[in-house]
Amino acid sequence: MLKHLAAALFVLVSLSTPALAGTNEGISAYQSGNYGAALHELLLAADAGDPMAQTVLGFMYVNGEGVPQDNALALKWFGLAAPQGNVDAQHNLAYMYDTGLGVPRNVLEAVKWYKLAAAQGRADSQFNLANIYQTGESGVPRDELEAAKWYMLAAQQGDVEAEFSLGALYFDGRGVARNEAEAVKWFTLAAHEHHAEAQYNLGVAYNTGRGVPADNVEAARWFRMAAEQGYAAAQANLGLLYDHGQGVPQDDEQAVKWYALAADQGEPYAQNSLGLMYKAGYGVPQDDVIAYKWLNLAAQQGHAGATKALASLAERMTPEKIEQARKLTSEWRRK
Template sequence: MGDMYFYGQGVSQSEEEAVKWYKKAAEQGDADAQFNFGWMYHYGHGVSQSNAEALKWYQKAVAQGDANAKNRMGDMYYDGRAVSQSYEEAVKWYRKAAEQGNAHGQKNLGSMYERGKGVPQSYEEAAAWYKKAAEQGNEDAQRFLGQMYKDGRGVPRSDEEAAKWFKEAAE
């Protein structure tokens, strides 16, 4: 029901109503609702923005193995929201999400390797993680992978592969 209100599907769109329904389900232990409720606090949709509340609900979803919440935990550590900023901790959480097949976690882990934040810089590792996310349709990863092929960083330089991934991202 929270999603229906958030997206205005079959009901009038209302972030406040979405929050009400996410909270009900989250308090009953639903991991997806816990993630969504945390996300609403993270970005201040339908509630006052609160990093502490976002963290609390992400942690509840993480305890149930939710990959989206693991990725957002990485964001919390990357930015230092309600936790001490740590690229190493961000990498740890992005990796947990990535290894569960979460495309956002894979893209974020690739970005950490590309920039050498929290891990030794490795264009090869970056490209490998970007490719996993790109193959799942993550448009940022498709664009980043295209750039790596264009520049020959971590992969053999290939205008054809670059064009393929840029086209995927554009579509």
């Protein structure tokens, strides 16, 4: 359920750290896009040991702003600024070690620098650190208690991915005591920030009555929000609600619409449901060939109901029609 997405890397969080005079001029030039003047001023200050100048130079080299893009030089400047306590440099140095950008990947070194930035309250460092503990990587044992701690700190600062991830831990009882109401709280915060998977999980919670009273009207509302962002499982579930008239008026055409969107993304439940709609002619003209195509695709993903429906459908089809349907299946899989 968790999504392990690295937070945005090369964006300055703060320029308020005390700096040498040349650094201030260099930062002003950098912010105005005058990279030549910025480079001149910042190099002088960086060579004099100013951590903010070193950090901004790191950004310039990693992003190729006024200089050739050079990860090794970015690493050099972040590496000089980070031990002096610059939180941006600490986070970005950690990220480079975490992802192997300009340096051999070293998760232990990444954790060291993420922890320093996280201790200064940097939310994306807290989130990335939590991800490492959640999965366990290269010398860092999996520790869901530690993951929950860092997700909580990032979530309390409004980090949307952390809000979602913390909700997932509460929903499943991993690293924290299972608490579905608490999960819904964090999913709701992320969902209001347009996080599609959080919206989907809220739909599931309202549909099943987990952490909230069961309410299919509310489930449909959240499934729709996620479905409109292209989230396949939400599209399939919204189709199901229309199919059965739960939380929305029963509407075969709407059911087909949402099943089709999810099915075209490879969602097996939706492929099976869409195949059944074509088989029966609900919401679409009855078409055994199209029905066979979608049921076949679902069956190939291990959907047991689709396998049974496919067998019964084949009994009423000619060999020519079956061959035509199999050709459509192959064409879909190649696209």
